[in-house]
């Protein structure tokens with residue numbers, strides 16, 4: 001069957017890392033191997049440069065770039081690869097969390113000198129919660145860094161992973177000689193020439209002969225033999241099912257900048273990384289090979305042109321075949337929608353296509369219909385799960401600074417929230433609006449976009465909120481719940497979906513409230 005063939009040749013994944021570990025560089029090298037780009041430097045980094053004059057002007061610039069790099073699709077050895085971009089900047093962590101709901105596996109990039117960093121820890125935690133298969137790539141081996149075994153220990157401890165190296169470095173930094181590929185049983189010699197597409201690969205079937213000594217010198221050969229013996233003794237052998245179920249993580253070493261160790265990573269990736277996986281909906285698990293199309297929106301990108309307020313909704317195809325001009329049910333609104341120009345994404349360009357398969361990302365033009373998390377089907381009433389809101393870190397009142405433009409302001413706020421830029425809470429007591437964000441940068445973004453895209457002006461006012469907790473009473477009618485609503489009325493708000501939220505002003509008051517009202521549950525995410 002055609003659909004099974006198409007499903008099995010798809011690999012949709014994300015590359016996650018702390019900023020500066022080398023995600024952009026690695027992405028670029030992968031695209032080079034796939035023939036999707038011809039030269040290095042073609043993929044613009046979408047990170048926020050520390051040198052930028054103003055962070056938020058930089059964000060505006062980045063928004064333009066990130067449409068192009070949101071999904072990078074290319075073919076390598078007849079495998080259709082889709083790389084989904086995940087912002088490394090912590091203020092956009094929620095964007096990354098949402099994108100992780102659409103990937104079937106991830107590659108984690110770690111800087112050999114810096115080891116496991118904060119953002120990596122957070123992102124890997126989310127991957128582990130979902131049992132997403134992970135491959136680790138230790139980058140910048142051409143620089144002095146941590147000892148390989150020490151780093152593997154750190155990865156196990158800080159990230160809670162069970163690793164097994166599938167390649168092993170021969171020296172590092174100044175003394176970096178190459179990599180022994182445990183997976184393919186050969187040696188790659190490092191020449192330090194980034195322009196070379198394929199490195200010098202030497203087959204070494206037997207490490208006990210003098211062959212390896214001639215290649216890398218007797219001392220290095222001896223050390224390598226000892227280290228590989230240790231690897232074999234300490235780490236489990238690779239088991240594909242353990243990897244696919246998220247219980248074992250293979251590790252590769254290399255230098256993305258020098259295009260070294262990247263081909264090994266890619267070749268192993270296409271042979272072990274899973275094709276699209278089944279996904280849980282609120283009614284049942286949906287398998288990719290099912291006849292009927294289903295998919296969900298995991299990202300919405302506003303158009304850069306303020307005169308056209310159209311947006312691009314990114315839909316991951318979960319099952320069946322998506323077809324152009326076929327009516328699909330938008331489950332939340334119970335409306336049938338047809339799409340005459342669905343986009344497929346290739347490296348740096350998008351194109352209108354007639355059909356898409358599970359694992360693919362379809363870009364749909366949207367004039368305000370979609371929200372993040374929306375499901376499309378061929379008629380079945382179901383909703384995909386797993387795109388929760390997390391409690392924001394920052395909270396501010398938003399006020400209208402131009403009374404003539406209140407309609408525009410409300411429309412703007414509503415649409416920006418649908419895009420997932422921030423979260424809106426409306427106080428029960430007086431209907432005042434509060435914007436909650438992950439990073440302080442978003443306030444500037446919102447203000448700027450409201451003005452430039454909607455012609456509205458806003459100002460902010462500080463409010464003392466520590467955390468937003470979604471409230472779940474055991475019994476809505478209970479004395480206890482009524483008392484809670486009365487006593488805490490000042491701190492209660494509705495989120496955009498109408499769910500009740502408690503805005504605790506401190507950790508202490510949250511604890512006291514939890515103690516006082518034991519039959520009420522306080523959740524830190526909107527999905528429970």
Ligand code: G4P
Nearest residue numbers: 017019020021022023024025045047139140255256257258
């Ligand atoms: P990111 O997307 O994860 O934020 O990282 P990015 O690829 O932009 O890489 C961050 C910096 O690390 C870049 O240098 C890049 O050239 C460098 N880099 C990436 N891989 C390697 C490697 O294997 N070895 C070495 N030595 N450096 C590497 P930069 O100076 O910040 O930027 P640029 O001016 O080179 O673009």
